[in-house]
Structure formats: C-alpha cells, structure tokens
Amino acid sequence: MAVDRQAVLAWLESLHRVYAENRDFLTELDSAIGDADHGINMDRGFSAVKAAMDADAPPGLGPVFQTVANVLIRTVGGAAGPLYGTFFLRAAAACGEQPELTPAGVVALFQAGVEGVRQRGKAEPGDKTMLDALVPAAAAMRQELNGNGSLEQILQAGAAAAEAGMLSTIPMQARKGRASYLGPRSVGHQDPGATSAWLLVRAAAAAWLGKTE
Numbered sequence: 441m442a443v444d445r446q447a448v449l450a451w452l453e454s455l456h457r458v459y460a461e462n463r464d465f466l467t468e469l470d471s472a473i474g475d476a477d478h479g480i481n482m483d484r485g486f487s488a489v490k491a492a493m494d495a496d497a498p499p500g501l502g503p504v505f506q507t508v509a510n511v512l513i514r515t516v517g518g519a520a521g522p523l524y525g526t527f528f529l530r531a532a533a534a535c536g537e538q539p540e541l542t543p544a545g546v547v548a549l550f551q552a553g554v555e556g557v558r559q560r561g562k563a564e565p566g567d568k569t570m571l572d573a574l575v576p577a578a579a580a581m582r583q584e585l586n587g588n589g590s591l592e593q594i595l596q597a598g599a600a601a602a603e604a605g606m607l608s609t610i611p612m613q614a615r616k617g618r619a620s621y622l623g624p625r626s627v628g629h630q631d632p633g634a635t636s637a638w639l640l641v642r643a644a645a646a647a648w649l650g651k652t653e
C-alpha cells in the first residue's frame with residue numbers, strides 16, 4: 441500500500457475540515473496559556489491551503505508539500521506558522537521526485553518534518569510544545585517500520601503516540617514559546633500546538649487508511 445498524490449490531497453482536505461472543526465477548541469487551549477489565537481491561525485492556514493489546492497494543485501508530491509509550506513508560512517503567523525511551514529518544507533524535500541510513498545517513505549516524511557520543527561524552534565520534548573506530540577509520533581512510526589509493520593500499523597502507532605504525547609504536556613511547565621512567560625502557571629493545561637500536531641498525525645492515519653474523520 442502506498443500514499444500517492446491523491447492520498448496527500450485527501451489528507452490536506454481533511455486537515456482543512458479538522459482545523460475548522462477544532463478551531464474553537466484549539467483557541468480555548470491557547471487562551472489558557474497563550475494569546476487565544478492558535479485555532480484561528482490553523483484554520484486560516486489550512487483554509488488557504490485548501491483554496492490553493494482547489495485552484496491549482498501542483499503535479500507531484502514534493503511540489504504539493506512545497507506549496508503547503510509557502511501558504512502556511514504566509515498565512516498562519518505566530519509561532520506555529522514558521523514551524524508547520526518548516527514541517528512541510530522538509531516533507532517536500534523528503535518526497536523529492538517520488539510519485540508515491542512507500543511505508544518507509546511515509547516514515548521518512550514525518551521524521552524529516554519533525555526534525556525540521558525541532559531545529560527551527562530550538563525546542564526539545566519536555567518543553568511543552570508541539571514537539572511533545574511530534575517526536576514520539578515519529579519515533580513510534582520508525583519503530584513499527586523497523587518491525588516490518590504495515591502502513592496501517594505505522595500510522596496507528598504514530599497517532600496513538602501523538603495523542604499520549606499531547607496529554608503528557610498537561611503537567612509540564614512550558615519552557616518555549618508564549619506559554620513559557622507564565623512559568624509555573626502553565627502547568628495543568630494541555631498545549632495547543634501539541635494538540636494541533638496530534639490532529640495532523642491522526643488526520644494522516646484517517647485519510648490514508650481510507651477512513652473518514
């Protein structure tokens with residue numbers, strides 16, 4: 441089973457829907473430890489991605505992800521814009537000229553994207569950011585691949601690890617981003633970016649396993 445351009449476009453379409461549906465939830469999480477715009481930022485970004493794809497989706501996987509990155513960097517703003525932009529820039533590079541992704545290609549895409557976020561944000565797991573969902577997700581995917589797991593097992597392991605990582609941010613004190621200004625008062629709240637990151641991984645699993653969100 442492989443992930444082709446149509447599957448990638450289905451993922452992007454589903455992200456548009458998921459961030460619209462979770463706009464208020466993400467913004468509520470960001471109102472507790474940030475400036476109450478994360479849901480608005482993500483919804484704006486993926487609405488713009490959908491508009492760009494509807495108007496003129498590029499022919500290959502790499503160019504599709506490159507366009508997503510450009511649109512997100514231009515429209516999302518805040519901390520999340522450049523970080524998710526970098527995720528998709530690295531995803532584009534990981535795809536290169538491949539017309540479709542094998543399970544190994546899917547894992548390489550996520551690992552490259554997550555590494556990009558880590559470098560760009562200079563954060564590490566434990567800092568209460570999106571990396572607390574993304575790093576374990578990529579690691580779980582790699583582990584499934586190394587154990588000869590199917591695409592389904594890889595994606596489900598990634599989504600489960602992202603969810604656990606997201607929940608692990610609740611007791612953390614933020615050390616990066618706006619929430620870090622709160623110091624100990626950031627404890628006891630789920631990180632908005634870790635939550636949007638879980639949605640990103642879960643949507644890939646849903647879109648590529650042929651299930652609807």
Ligand code: ADP
Pocket residue numbers: 470474475477478481517518519520521523557560561562563568569570571616617618631632633634
């Ligand atoms: P802003 O904080 O500028 O308002 P958003 O509200 O869109 O931007 O995004 C906030 C999220 O960005 C946080 O919940 C956190 O997960 C993530 N974030 C902030 N700084 C970093 C960083 N340096 N590295 C990784 N993620 C970060």
Ligand code: MG
Pocket residue numbers: 470474475476477478518618
């Ligand atoms: Mg914010």
